[in-house]
Amino acid sequence: MKTDLTTEKYPLSPMQQGMLFHNLSASGPGVDVEQIFCTLHENVDDKAFERAWRRVIERHAILRTSFEWQGAGGPLQKVHPHSELEFLRQDWRDIDGNGRKKLFEELLESERKRGFDLARAPLMRLALFHTTEHEWRFLWTFHHLLLDGRAVVIVLNEVFAFYEAFRQGEDLKLPPPCSFRDFVEQINQYDADKAEKFWRKTLKGFTAPTPLPIAHAPDNKHNIRGEQQIELSGEVSGQV
Numbered sequence: 001m002k003t004d005l006t007t008e009k010y011p012l013s014p015m016q017q018g019m020l021f022h023n024l025s026a027s028g029p030g031v032d033v034e035q036i037f038c039t040l041h042e043n044v045d046d047k048a049f050e051r052a053w054r055r056v057i058e059r060h061a062i063l064r065t066s067f068e069w070q071g072a073g074g075p076l077q078k079v080h081p082h083s084e085l086e087f088l089r090q091d092w093r094d095i096d097g098n099g100r101k102k103l104f105e106e107l108l109e110s111e112r113k114r115g116f117d118l119a120r121a122p123l124m125r126l127a128l129f130h131t132t133e134h135e136w137r138f139l140w141t142f143h144h145l146l147l148d149g150r151a152v153v154i155v156l157n158e159v160f161a162f163y164e165a166f167r168q169g170e171d172l173k174l175p176p177p178c179s180f181r182d183f184v185e186q187i188n189q190y191d192a193d194k195a196e197k198f199w200r201k202t203l204k205g206f207t208a209p210t211p212l213p214i215a216h217a218p219d220n221k222h223n224i225r226g227e228q229q230i231e232l233s234g235e236v237s238g239q240v
Helices: 014-024 046-059 097-114 149-167 180-188 192-202 234-239
Strands: 008-011 033-040 065-068 076-079 086-091 124-132 135-143
Touching: 008 180, 033 097, 033 149, 046 086, 046 124, 046 149, 097 124, 097 135
Parallel strands: 086 124
Antiparallel strands: 008 076, 033 135, 065 076, 124 135
C-alpha cells in the first residue's frame, strides 16, 4: 500500500483545541488517555495481528498525527508519513489467574499515568498478552485527541478485517478512508454569528425552559422510543 511521503499540517477542530488546552493546563500526565482491552478466545497469530494494526495506521492519517502549539499561527496537527508503533508482547501462561489479574491492573494504571508526548506520533500503544493456551488479551492505549467513540469502532472493525485476511494468507482492499483534514476545514468554516442569529430568531418569545417532546411521559403521542421483536427461522438464523 502506498502512503503519501509528504508531511502535512492543518488546524485542530474546535473539540481538539479544547482537549489540547485541557492537556497543557493539567498538572500531570494521563489526561484524556483512553484504553480499550479485549480477551480473544482463540489462538492468535500475533504477527498478523501486528501487521493489521500497522496497515490501519497507514490508512488513517490521524493515527500518524502529533500536535504542535508554539507557533504564532495557533496550534496545528502534523501528519507524519510514517510513525513507529510501540507493540508489546508478553507470555503470561505460567502466571496463575490472580497473578495475571494483578499484573493487568497494574499495567492499565501505569499506561494511563505514562500518558503521551503530544509532539510525538503515534499517540497510541499496543500490548498483546498470551494468557492461556487458547486465550489472548490485548490492550490499546491512545489519546482522545485522535479518536471519538465512533472512530474507535471503525478502527477496530478494520483491524480485525485485515487480521482475518492476513491470517488466511490473503490481502484486503478497502476503499480509501474519508479525509479528517477535509472534515476539520469544513467545520472551521462554520459561521457562528450566522448560527446565533438563526437560533435567536427561532427561539424568540421563549422565556422559560421548555421540555422537548422526547422528554414527555412514555404514553405521550410524541414519544419516539419503542421496541420491536422479530423472530427468525432456524434457516435464517443459520445464515446470519
